[in-house]
Amino acid sequence: MNDEPIDTGEAVRCGFVAIVGRPNVGKSTLMNRILGQKISITSRRPQTTRHQVLGVKTEGARQAVYIDTPGMHVMHKDRNRAINQFMNQAATQALRDVDCVVFIVDRTKWTDEDDVVLSRLENVKAPVIVVINKVDWLNDKSALLPWIETLKAKREFAAILPISAKHGTQVDQLEQEVASYLPESEHFFPEDQITDKSSRFIAAELVREKVMRQLGDELPYQMTVEIEEFRSEPNIIHISALMLVERDGQKKILIGEKGERIKQIGREARLDMEKMFDSKVMLKLWVKVKRGWSDDERALKSLGYHLD
Known part of the structure; x- marks a missing residue:
């Protein structure tokens, strides 16, 4: 052949x-x-x-x-x-x-x-x-x-x-x-690659999406997600995600009564992750108050907000 x-x-x-x-x-x-x-x-x-x-x-x-x-x-x-x-x-x-x-x-x-x-x-x-x-x-x-x-x-x-x-x-x-506007050029990426973003980035974004969809206007923009652990084992991926907010009141909103809201966010994010990564996912979520992170350039860079 x-x-x-x-x-x-x-x-x-x-x-x-x-x-x-x-x-x-x-x-x-x-x-x-x-x-x-x-x-x-x-x-x-x-x-x-x-x-x-x-x-x-x-x-x-x-x-x-x-x-x-x-x-x-x-x-x-x-x-x-x-x-x-x-x-x-x-x-x-x-x-x-x-x-x-x-x-x-x-x-x-x-x-x-x-x-x-x-x-x-x-x-x-x-x-x-x-x-x-x-x-x-x-x-x-x-x-x-x-x-x-x-x-x-x-x-x-x-x-x-x-x-x-x-x-x-x-x-x-x-x-x-x-x-019609693409120039003649060798391909920049392998044929089977669809994004430049890492699995850790995608996992963080999926958690943030569920927060924004669940809470709408209840939670201000000062919320972000940091992946603390992303570990692959045969047939399962272990992911630990930290959700950062700026005030104690925001933390309470995110957790919800008896922890129901954070559980729902976790369930929905895990299902999307399993579909995305084609694997069973064990997802753990925490919420932490980090005051002023959204207006602190050094904090933003440490959380992955930097220009490529």
């Missing part, structure tokens, strides 16, 4: 694609949809994504490396913390040296934070594709055409596509549009 790869005659292409937008427009949902599995966590709460997360999709000779980014937002007094500055910097840094940008907007809504994103794109030389997401939620579909004309007037875009990231509507067309 011949183990040599079949030469299809297609040029080998690879490039980076930044997915940007204000908070809660569906950036992580879109990347998960493109990859066909969950890499970035999602919730209805804005600013769920805090880091740049790479998602790699390889199809034959073509490899697209998507960069999911934190939502770009206006800095206000109540969220002018070091962690908010970090998120804005992480999103802006992702625009450097990419081959294509996917700029997501939420239906026909335009806010000051969309203007923030647009201003960050001013000096970007890569083609920018605008994605109008959540069109399945639009009651009046006839509003789309005039809205597309309004978007065209804001700057020159490579394309404007209405999609539904949640249901996959027109996501294939978006991928084809992105593919």
Whole structure:
């Protein structure tokens, strides 16, 4: 048998694609949809994504490396913390040296934070594709055409596509549009790799997702997760996760009455981990108060909040 790869005659292409937008427009949902599995966590709460997360999709000779980014937002007094500055910097840094940008907007809504994103794109030389997401939620579909004309007037875009990231509507067309801007290049990642993030990172994010989904507005943004142990044994992975908050009251909310809330968070996170890691998982959760961590640059770096 011949183990040599079949030469299809297609040029080998690879490039980076930044997915940007204000908070809660569906950036992580879109990347998960493109990859066909969950890499970035999602919730209805804005600013769920805090880091740049790479998602790699390889199809034959073509490899697209998507960069999911934190939502770009206006800095206000109540969220002018070091962690908010970090998120804005992480999103802006992702625009450097990419081959294509996917700029997501939420239906026909335009806010000051969309203007923030647009201003960050001013000096970007890569083609920018605008994605109008959540069109399945639009009651009046006839509003789309005039809205597309309004978007065209804001700057020159490579394309404007209405999609539904949640249901996959027109996501294939978006991928084809992105593919047209990938340069000829050797692939940067092995064919079977889908992210640059470690299993420890993904485990921490899955716990944080469950906290955000369970608590919504009950718990302020000053909560993060640190993995203290990640140990693989035959047929089981042992994971110990520390949830950090800034005040005693937040700790009580997170634990819940008779510990019921933290148990529920643990159950839901463990099920997702077992699916992700294809293994039985033994998960232990603790809550600790670490005052002021979200506004302390040294603390942020020690917790993994640093720019790549």
